[in-house]
């Protein structure tokens with residue numbers, strides 16, 4: 279059944295982007311969260327780099343953007359994180375390089391991103407404790423310094439995955455206070471075509 | 481990158497990005513490379529720092545202009561017709577979901593030294609000083625004819641053969657004055673000069689229909705135009721994303737990249753010591769200097785202002801058309817204006833662009849009629865650009881080259897060129913009615 283109009287009007291659509299080194303587990307986190315799946319050999323993200331998930335309790339609809347592999351040669355388009363309400367910066371706790379890359383993403387977002395963007399730092403692959411190379415203390419200190427919400431996750435065991443996304447949803451500014459009401463925005467669609475009106479003006 | 485690809489695309493301008501998006505969806509293995517460290521090539525939107533690097537090398541933007549990142553200054557200013565071909569391509573590919581559009585507030589036209597709003601509804605038309613009362617009645621009959629005209633329904637032709645009669649004859653049939661003809665031909669049919677008068681009436685009638693359909697395509701439009709938030713540079717990025725989603729590989733910031741030829745045939749690219757091979761190479765003219773020729777020059781001024789253009793009802797976005805006759809020139813001049821409302825400038829700033837096809841050796845003076853409409857400006861940059869076209873169609877040398885962006889105000893010819901390239905590359909037409917599903921809804 280179609281949602282009543284009032285409900286739709288209150289629902290907040292929030293663009294959420296994932297950033298981080300290749301192989302840190304961005305796609306796996308999204309797949310775990312949206313579909314409850316995990317693959318040991320997650321293929322490169324083809325054909326589905328844009329997923330949506332609605333959280334009815336919080337009245338939020340996430341539009342989740344995945345990097346679509348443009349990260350490989352550091353050629354991610356700025357439009358990717360433009361207008362994003364939230365960003366999850368992912369690193370792999372077994373890879374110090376991925377932590378360095380995460381920090382450079384935080385700097386980039388601080389410089390170029392939306393100033394009200396909610397940023398979360400996710401130390402992923404927490405199930406691989408034996409191979410840990412980035413300590414909780416180090417990441418926590420960095421997150422605190424930069425005002426990031428920090429959590430360790432595992433897309434494999436699903437530990438903290440729902441918590442990560444739900445905490446972001448809770449931190450989103452309420453719709454009234456939202457920084458960008460899409461005033462005068464136009465939704466392009468095929469079926470919105472009106473009957474061409476009769477007019478003699480042109 | 482030392483791999484074998486189906487297609488290598490050079491330059492991330494809008495045309496190249498649409499091509500690489502379409503080919504990736506067609507399951508071609510695409511490598512897309514740009515010499516710059518930003519997307520968009522010739523059709524990029526620059527922030528203030530990039531703008532100053534280009535026009536004021538060595539100088540830093542004054543703090544009065546606000547933060548650099550708030551700016552997205554189009555290098556090829558255009559608006560999208562709401563029912564035009566670009567909108568159809570955006571819907572066909574579902575790229576539309578990566579973008580946000582807002583209406584353009586108004587379209588204006590210069591007549592006898594003053595600018596007037598092109599009416600967007602009947603009541604505006606009634607009040608408009610563009611035509612006298614009797615002329616309005618005659619024009620009304622003409623517009624009703626055009627709107628009813630349906631190529632496949634001879635009843636609507638009313639005995640006129642638009643393929644055989646010229647546009648001048650059709651105007652005469654409806655007894656329209658020269659000012660009205662000027663208004664229709666340039667502000668509605670969007671012709672750049674008067675050559676259309678002696679050509680068949682059909683294409684002009686179709687253009688007027690397109691204008692009208694665009695005006696009524698979405699609720700609440702006051703002009704037939706749309707413009708994306710954050711500037712036109714979002715368009716190539718959105719198509720590049722489509723390509724990447726389908727496995728396309730992107731490499732920016734490769735200043736040394738060049739086409740690799742063997743026996744005169746493009747076989748890939750060279751990038752320093754690296755070589756990547758492909759069945760064919762696609763790109764903008766700047767990557768193929770020996771295979772293109774200059775067909776025209778466009779002169780363009782970019783201005784940053786702290787006010788809207790005077791006499792536009794404080795519009796945040798407008799187009800003003802200066803028909804050639806009104807300025808004593810051979811081609812029309814165009815003014816575009818957008819503000820922070822479309823997220824292309826810092827708070828309380830407006831961007832204005834004045835452009836025309838260059839006709840003399842003194843380009844800046846050529847723009848004076850358009851510049852005079854702007855009022856005081858804080859910053860002004862002038863640029864002359866060559867418009868290049870490929871010498872060949874690519875079938876012999878596997879080098880498929882786009883045309884430079886022409887002086888038109890919209891994207892119809894841009895998409896025509898893309899569709900033509902697509903046909904030359906794949907041997908078939910793009911079916912814009914078939915929609916590819918891209919979204920995954922969970």
Ligand SMILES: Nc1nc2c(ncn2[C@@H]2O[C@H](COP(=O)(O)OP(=O)(O)OP(=O)(O)O)[C@@H](O)[C@H]2O)c(=O)[nH]1
Nearest residue numbers: 300301302303304305306317318320403432433434
């Ligand atoms: N053990 C373990 N492996 C994981 C976890 N998350 C992801 N992986 C594995 O790490 C590899 C890379 O994961 P992806 O999700 O493809 O990483 P990505 O960040 O999307 O990578 P790119 O799309 O290439 O940038 C895959 O083999 C996953 O199975 C996790 O939490 N634990």
Ligand SMILES: [Mg+2]
Nearest residue numbers: 304305322323
């Ligand atoms: Mg991925």
